Amino acid sequence: MNSKLDQFFRNERARVIEPDPFFAQRVMARVVARLREPRENGIWEGVRSGAKPVFALAFVLLLAFLAVQLFIPEMPSRGPIDAFMSPDQNGEHLIYLGADPSNPELERMIIITEDGQ
Amino acid sequence: MSFERELVVRAQAGDEAAQEELVRQFSPMVFRLVSRFFRHREDVDDMAQDVFFKVFTRIDQVRPDENFPGWLRRVTINTCYDELRKTRRRNAAFEIYGPPPDVEPVAAPAPPEPEDFGIARVALEALDPKLKVPLILKEVEELSVAEIALSMGITQANVKVRLFRARKKLAASLARVANRE
Numbered sequence: 078m079n080s081k082l083d084q085f086f087r088n089e090r091a092r093v094i095e096p097d098p099f100f101a102q103r104v105m106a107r108v109v110a111r112l113r114e115p116r117e118n119g120i121w122e123g124v125r126s127g128a129k130p131v132f133a134l135a136f137v138l139l140l141a142f143l144a145v146q147l148f149i150p151e152m153p154s155r156g157p158i159d160a161f162m163s164p165d166q167n168g169e170h171l172i173y174l175g176a177d178p179s180n181p182e183l184e185r186m187i188i189i190t191e192d193g194q
Numbered sequence: 195m196s197f198e199r200e201l202v203v204r205a206q207a208g209d210e211a212a213q214e215e216l217v218r219q220f221s222p223m224v225f226r227l228v229s230r231f232f233r234h235r236e237d238v239d240d241m242a243q244d245v246f247f248k249v250f251t252r253i254d255q256v257r258p259d260e261n262f263p264g265w266l267r268r269v270t271i272n273t274c275y276d277e278l279r280k281t282r283r284r285n286a287a288f289e290i291y292g293p294p295p296d297v298e299p300v301a302a303p304a305p306p307e308p309e310d311f312g313i314a315r316v317a318l319e320a321l322d323p324k325l326k327v328p329l330i331l332k333e334v335e336e337l338s339v340a341e342i343a344l345s346m347g348i349t350q351a352n353v354k355v356r357l358f359r360a361r362k363k364l365a366a367s368l369a370r371v372a373n374r375e
Contacts, residue, residue, distance in 0.1 A: 081314065081368075082314060082364070085314040085315075089230065089330075090334050090336075092229065093225075093226050094225050094226075094228075094229040094238045095222060095225060096221040096225050100217070100239070100243075101218045102214075104217050104221075104243055104246045104247070105210060105213065105217065107247060108213065108247060109210065111247070125254075126252070126255075127255075
């Protein structure tokens with residue numbers, strides 16, 4: 078088995094394909110044609126290929142940062158419990174809650190709010 | 195400065211005559227290496243063209259102290275490896291979905307070879323490219339483990355593991371065929 082494989086590999090070593098006489102001209106024609114093609118990548122052509130991933134990553138991070146700034150609402154400086162417990166609270170918020178106006182407690186708070194203004 | 199180094203520097207500056215001279219000087223080496231992986235002359239010619247095309251688009255990456263033939267060998271091996279992987283994926287897709295309807299299958303006749311080698315050839319072709327490439331480089335191109343590691347960008351230990359697995363799979367395939375006969 079192994080001798081057959083060795084023979085096979087020896088046979089492979091002897092199998093060589095040589096380039097034809099016009100190979101260099103064909104390659105150069107292709108290279109020159111490629112160089113004359115209009116640049117498709119725009120600004121990317123000026124960037125070294127090794128640096129392209131770094132630039133791409135920086136660009137994506139910049140876009141992600143802008144998206145966070147634009148689309149995610151800013152956190153309020155105090156939470157709902159802080160707001161409820163704070164001393165400057167009034168009954169103004171109760172007007173917009175659709176609470177029952179016949180409630181005497183609510184009525185009192187609304188009157189206090191109106192008087193304050 | 196050696197003649198070869200001078201050619202590389204001139205080619206880096208965009209001198210077409212120097213680029214053509216590089217192709218003339220190194221195309222026999224590239225053809226020999228590519229023909230280890232591909233059997234048909236047209237495939238070898240196409241692959242060699244791809245290699246030189248890549249070489250001239252990346253020639254600015256060749257450092258002044260770099261060994262140009264070594265760098266060219268790396269580019270050639272990597273180009274062949276990528277093509278073998280693509281071919282394998284394509285063949286796997288054809289097996290599942292069949293060939294695309296608008297593509298006529300081109301059946302170029304394979305170059306004749308001794309009948310005994312047909313089985314070894316089939317077994318070698320069936321190997322995964324990541325095993326096949328180091329095996330061919332070792333057994334046919336007679337490169338050292340260190341040279342294969344450098345050419346493929348992997349460690350020497352990894353090369354040894356792949357060579358071991360490739361030989362084992364090849365032997366198993368051949369034994370299977372022998373048992374069937």
